[in-house]
Amino acid sequence: MKxxxxxxxxRPxxxxxxxxxxxxxxxGALAAPVTWAHSSDLVDPTPFLDAGQVLLTTGTWLGEEREPRPGGAADVGAYVTRLRDxxxxxxxxxxEVTRAGTPAALVEACLASGLPLFEVPYRTPFIAIARTVADLIAEDAYARQAWALQAQRAISLAALRPDGLSATLAELSKRLGAWVGLIDSTGGLDREFPLGGLGQPALGEVVGEARTMLRRGQRASRAVEAxxxxxxxxxxxxxxLGSGGALRGVLAIGDSPELDQAGREVVTSVIALAGLALEQNRDLDRARGHLRSGxxxxxxxxxxxxxxxxxxxxWGPLPEAPLRVLVTSAPEDGIxxxxxxxELRVDERGGRLFFGREAExxxxxxxxxxxxxxxxxxxxEFELAVGVSDPSSLAQLADAQEEAVRGYERAREAGSGVAWFDDISRQGVLAFLARTDARAVARATLAPLTEYDRENxxxxxxxxxxxxENGGQFDATAQALGVHRHTVRSRVGLAERLLGRDLSGFHARADLWAALLAVE
Structure with missing residues (x-):
């Protein structure tokens, strides 16, 4: 310690x-770290001093008077205030150099300012105090360096264990005497040491801040109060952890008195080891991903x-029926x-979930x-479009995947969200066929009507x-619209003339209905 x-x-x-x-x-005044010991008899030595230093003086600045004049150059109160500030x-x-004993005014001023004051006897040279401080600082630096080397060696050995990442973080927590947590790239708490060592709401705030850092996608370090x-x-x-644009997670560390320069060096080495471990896991995950796809x-x-x-x-047994197929897609920077x-959900559910990549x-x-x-x-979580099939079994998987793809395409038309195939199928075959690629044709089909409405x-x-919707019944339509049936008949007749179609037949009505569905 310093x-x-x-x-x-x-020191006797x-x-x-x-x-x-x-x-x-x-x-805590006497427990404050001392960074150096400096001697000066200037009236104002502060330009040559730094915070945390001990000042040694023989009182020459007091002059020949028995007591200094208030307000004069040798004002003790002002002198002590400058040192405190x-x-x-x-x-x-x-x-016993220029004065016998310590002036009472100096003692009173130090008590008033809360500044520790000690008396140095004549037989103790100032250089002895300065040398003692220098020796203690050197001993502390050596001890901290030895601690850092020992900690890094222990952490390096921990990294060689079967679950090297967990062992490394556990060793770091032990060495720092602090809580250490790893938030994975999805923003979930992957592991922590000691288990349950950080309660709510602090844990939630730390995870929330980590998710913010992950969403930004840039390498960063941040201190938060939780x-x-x-x-x-x-x-x-x-x-x-990881490189910008491909972050692998966030390492969170609680406060610790060990987090000085030596402690930060140990943390830096752990960050490098953790990043390497996560990258290795990434390569392994990719290999497993190829196996899943096969x-x-x-x-x-x-x-x-x-x-x-x-x-x-x-991974465990495959999902059992009834199961549903989900189809989605993500950009390359988010896959x-x-x-x-x-992968995390597979581990949690063990056998009730399987996934792989098929084309895009x-x-x-x-x-x-x-x-x-x-x-x-x-x-x-990812603002994706997701299609979900009807309940199925592994034997009917190809059909279920096709249903999920249709749902995904419908959800993608809306930008994102979940589309269930059973919702689409309830709308009928025409609604299922009225996809994005039919909209241009549908708009052209209905253009005579929409332009007439806009102009008139x-x-x-x-x-x-x-x-x-009312099966071509004029009376039911008139009642639904609140107009006379002759008005409905007149409007439908005008629509036939504008479209150039006879709407008395089923095929013409079905085609027009499909066009109406496609443009919605």
């Missing part, structure tokens, strides 16, 4: 005597036995985060209770739609 004022007072060879009682000083740790007064709403706030340090193709081809055997060895989230799609097989929750999570302020499109 030397303190109390450390100097406790220095024979220092404290003149300002400890109970009359501010709390400069952050001096303590003042040492050398006796948990202040229910008690004393805890200072936490957050550091991203097994998915086997399942779609109907070879359930082979896929079930391999998947059982790697890794999506896959990592799915990510295909997920989930048992019925989990499918809805997972689909909503993917859509919300009429409602031909709305009237025609209501008429088709």
């Amino acid at each position: 030397p303190t004022v109390q450390t100097l007072l406790d 060879e220095l024979m220092l005597r404290l003149l300002t009682p400890a109970d009359s000083l501010p709390e 400069a952050g001096i740790a303590a003042l040492g007064f050398g006796t 948990g202040g709403t229910v008690g004393r706030p805890q200072r936490m340090t957050l550091q991203t 097994l998915l193709r086997s399942l779609l081809a109907g070879d359930v036995g082979l896929a079930a055997d391999v998947a059982g060895e790697m 890794d985060r999506l896959v990592e989230l799915l 799609h990510v295909v997920v097989l989930a048992e019925e209770p989990d499918a809805a929750e997972l689909a909503e999570e993917l859509a919300a 302020g009429s409602t031909l499109v709305a009237t025609t739609r209501t008429w088709l």
Whole structure:
């Protein structure tokens, strides 16, 4: 530990005597670290001093008077105030050089300012105090360096264990005596040491801040105060892992007295090891991803036995019926985060979830209770379009995937969100066929009606739609619109002339209905 004022007072060879009682000083005044010891007899030595230093003086600045004149150049109160404002740790007064004993006015001024004052006997040279401080600082630096080397060696050995990442973080927590947590790239708490060592709401605030850093996608380090709403706030340090644009997670570390320069060097080495471990896991995940995709193709081809055997060895049994197929897609800069989230969900659900990549799609097989929750999570977390099939089985997987693809395409037309195939199928075949590629044709088909409505302020499109919804019945349409049946008949006749079609036949009505669905 760095030397303190109390450390100097406790050295018997220095024979220092404290003149300002400890109970009359501010709390912790004697425990303040001492950075150096400097001697000066200037009236204002502060330009040559730094905070944390001990000043040694023989009182030459007091002059020949027995007591200094108030307001004069040798004003003791002003002298002590200058030292206090400069952050001096303590003042040492050398006796029997220019004065016998320490002036009472100096003692009173130091007590008033809360500045520790000790007396240095004539037989203790100032150089002895300065040498003691220098030796203690050197011993502390050596001890901290030895601590850092020992900690780095222990952490390096921990990294060689089977679960090297967990062992490394556990060792760091032990060495710092602080909570250490790893937030993965999806923004979830992946592991922590000690378990449960950081309670709510501090944990939630740390995870929330880590998610913000991950969303920005840039390497960063941040200190936050967490948990202040229910008690004393805890200072936490957050550091991203991985390279900018491909962050692998965030390392969170609680406050610790060990986090000095040596402690930060140890943390830096852990960040490097953790980043390397996560990158290695990433490469392994990619290899496993290729295996998953191969097994998915086997399942779609109907070879359930082979896929079930391999998947059982790697991840556990495949999902059982009733299951749903989820189809989504993510941009290349977001696919890794999506896959990592799915890997975490596989570990949590063990056997009730399987996924792989098929062409540009990510295909997920989930048992019925989990499918809805997972689909909503993917859509919300990554702002993706997700299509969900009807309940199915592994034997019907190819059909279920096709249903999910249709749902995905419908959800993508809306930008993002979840589209269920059973919702689409309830709208009928025409609604299913009225896809994005039919809209241009539909708009051209309805253009004569929409242009006429726009120019004349009429409602031909709305009237025609209501008429088709009511099976071509003029009376029912008139009642729905609140107009006379002859008005409806007149409008439909005008629509026929504008469209150049006879709407009395089924095919013409069906084509017009499909056009109306496509433009909505």
